[in-house]
Every structure is written in C-alpha cells, then in structure tokens.
C-alpha cells in the first residue's frame with residue numbers, strides 16, 4: 001500500500017501509533033519527537049547552547065522562529081508509518097529542543113519550576129554529582145564544565161544535511177545565542193548480526209518500556225508501560241492538558257574498550273579454567289554475566305551460550321523475568337540489565353549487591369554511540385578512549401528514574417557503577433549452579449563520565465509562544 005492512500009491521521013490510527021488507550025492527535029502534535037520512539041537516524045548532533053542576558057529578547061525571537069520547525073511525535077510516527085509502507089520514503093531530519101533549569105531562568109521563566117517537586121532538575125547534573133558519586137565536574141570535558149542552557153538535537157541519515165543545517169543554525173543564532181559545544185553521535189553497526197551495538201560490542205536498545213497502542217505485550221514479561229513514567233504536563237502551558245513534556249538526562253560516557261575486553265577474557269579464564277582455549281566463548285560468557293546478555297542480545301538468564309544469529313526472535317526477545325533464576329546463578333544480580341530492571345527479583349535479593357537498592361521507575365533510553373577517534377565500525381580495533389555512548393533517557397521524574405537507577409547500580413554494576421565495590425560481585429562458575437561462585441574479581445571502571453546535564457523537553461506550543 002502506498003502512503004498517499006491514507007492521511008497522516010489515518011496512518012496513525014491504522015498503525016495504532018498513539019499512547020495506549022488515547023488516540024489523542026492534538027497531544028501527539030504538541031509533543032516533541034524522539035520521546036515515545038527513538039529517532040532511528042544514523043547520525044545525531046547535539047548542539048549545546050547558552051543564552052546571554054544582554055541578548056535575551058533576540059534569543060527568544062530566534063528560538064521561536066527555529067522551533068516552528070521542530071519535529072512532533074505525530075510527524076515522526078506518521079513518517080515512520082509511510083516509510084514502513086514505502087521504503088523509498090524518507091522522513092527527513094528530526095529536530096528537537098531541550099531546556100535546562102538555567103536555560104529557563106536565562107529566558108526569564110523564574111519560578112516556573114519548583115525545587116520542592118523537581119529538585120534534581122532545578123539543581124542540575126553538576127550539583128547532583130555528589131549524591132550520585134559522579135567524577136568531579138572539573139574532570140569533565142571542558143565545554144561541559146560551563147553553564148549549559150539548552151540542547152538542540154538534529155538527526156538525519158545523511159551527514160551533508162546536518163552540515164547544511166548547522167550552517168543555517170550558526171547564521172540564525174549569530175550574536176544572539178552562543179553555541180557552547182557540538183557533540184556528534186553516530187550509530188555503530190554490527191554488519192554480521194545486522195544490529196545496532198554500543199562500543200563494547202553488545203546489541204543496545206533491546207529492552208525498552210513501550211507506550212504505544214501498536215505494541216503487543218510479551219507473555220512472561222510485558223514492556224507495556226504507563227505514560228506516567230514518561231510524561232508530565234508542561235508547566236509552561238499549564239492551561240492546556242494536551243501540552244506534555246518529559247525530563248531528559250544527557251550523559252557523555254567514554255568507554256575503554258581495550259580494558260573491558262581484556263577483563264572479559266581474564267574473568268572468563270578464571271571462571272572456566274577447564275575449557276580448552278579452542279572452545280573459547282569464555283570471555284563471551286563472562287561478558288554476558290556483566291551485561292546480562294550475550295553480544296547479540298541473547299539473555300544469559302535463558303541461555304548458557306549465545307543463540308545463532310537469525311534465531312527465532314521469540315527466543316531472543318525480552319519475554320523473560322528472573323523467576324527462573326532466583327539464586328542469580330544464571331544472570332548475576334549485579335548484571336547491568338538485572339540491576340537496571342530487576343523484573344520481579346525480590347528486593348531482598350537485589351539488596352545483597354546493594355543494601356540501599358530501592359525500586360524506581362523504568363527509564364526510556366534514547367542514546368547513540370560517539371566516535372571521536374575514527375573507529376569507523378572497525379570492531380577488531382579496541383580503542384582505550386575517545387569512543388563511548390551519548391546516553392540519553394526520558395522520564396517523568398529524574399529522582400525516581402535515572403537517579404534512582406544510578407544509585408542502585410553504583411556499588412556493583414560492572415558497566416556504570418560509580419562507587420563500585422567489587423566485593424559485591426559474585427560470578428557463577430559454572431552457569432546455573434547455585435553453589436559455586438567466584439568472588440574477589442572486580443569488574444569495574446571501564447566507563448567514565450565526561451559531562452552532561454539535566455533538561456526538559458517542553459511542548460512545542462510553549463516554545464512557539466515565548467514572550
């Protein structure tokens with residue numbers, strides 16, 4: 001069927017691309033793209049901005065003008081529906097805009113946000129670093145040490161288009177809004193598995209909360225989620241319930257691939273000393289214990305070895321919980337995906353790896369890798385720095401979403417623990433045997449925070465009515 005046969009409204013309805021139970025077109029037109037679904041483009045540039053008090057009125061005019069071209073959730077989904085029907089259809093560039101607490105203040109919206117209800121957002125990431133055990137902000141990459149008022153995200157499958165758009169933005173903002181930093185991101189592609197991966201080599205973006213009616217829930221574990229963990233009313237448009245936004249966390253996380261891979265091997269060698277070298281797979285299983293999935297996404301709680309590529313997606317998917325592994329000997333409690341989504345693991349068990357572990361809300365991840373050293377998809381080369389993940393996530397509360405999660409993982413998660421204490425890590429040897437564990441091998445510190453900020457994604461109508 002060709003897309004021209006249906007209007008955008010009909011496409012959205014037919015593909016059920018609305019929040020479950022609510023085919024609310026007005027809301028989708030007001031909401032920015034990339035919140036309900038990843039933009040899915042190959043390249044994304046993140047342009048960090050600062051406003052100057054002397055030119056604030058000009059800045060508002062310029063923003064109002066630029067934001068009339070932002071992509072709405074409605075547009076993104078209608079274009080995706082057209083693309084599914086006609087692969088030659090290109091939805092073009094995605095454009096989104098986010099404000100930090102200092103940005104709202106600089107635009108003279110003092111008092112719009114209440115520190116009593118949005119404490120983390122109002123304080124900003126640098127200040128909250130002490131609670132999260134983040135590296136001190138004076139160790140961050142220089143531009144991120146500065147005040148950041150806003151972030152513009154432009155994403156496209158064609159790099160040339162991004163260069164052209166940046167030229168337009170630079171000309172438009174000239175003398176009115178300062179560009180503090182441009183952070184480029186691009187997808188990393190595993191040609192063999194035909195999957196988007198992160199720099200340690202693992203399929204990323206597999207498990208996500210799903211908000212759209214089109215989503216069919218799994219049998220054991222359902223990803224269907226309520227919009228309450230994602231969206232809040234936009235306080236800048238408090239009079240209109242169809243104006244919703246979401247808090248966005250941005251973190252530039254550098255990955256030391258060489259060190260990670262060497263430790264995977266070392267852990268594998270300790271765990272499975274009886275296996276002859278040729279049978280390899282040792283580092284692979286060790287890595288799966290760290291992440292909770294094998295590189296191709298196979299969940300280690302269900303399978304002892306990675307499934308063949310092109311396996312039945314039903315066995316590769318997200319349809320599992322940890323009730324089949326209450327002892328943590330198939331997927332350790334401290335595995336990254338178990339710590340960040342315990343899926344019914346009793347709280348007491350999670351507290352064996354972090355006594356302060358508390359349930360929080362799921363977050364909606366929308367990140368993309370970066371490569372500032374020219375790895376260029378060469379997965380045989382393992383860089384020590386200048387590659388990583390531009391981690392982004394959306395949520396209705398930073399405290400109950402990202403921060404709760406980061407605090408939960410801090411003591412034991414081998415990927416993102418900041419205050420890691422390796423003694424909480426216990427490695428099943430062999431898989432599925434509750435009695436034999438390797439202790440005393442600390443797997444940590446392969447990811448370093450280089451900077452970031454807390455933002456809010458306002459509704460589009462708010463941005464179009466800047467005074």
Ligand code: HEM
Nearest residue numbers: 198202203204205206207253337340341389405406416447
């Ligand atoms: C460089 C840093 C990171 C790397 C390499 C990384 C890697 C991964 C991988 C490979 C997966 C499994 C595939 C998937 O379900 O998408 C995953 C899942 C996940 N990660 Fe991360 N991640 C990083 C940072 C973070 C951070 C900072 C958080 C939040 C504090 C986070 C939260 C999650 C969550 C919630 C899941 C899904 C768990 C589930 O529902 O099963 N990740 N990550």
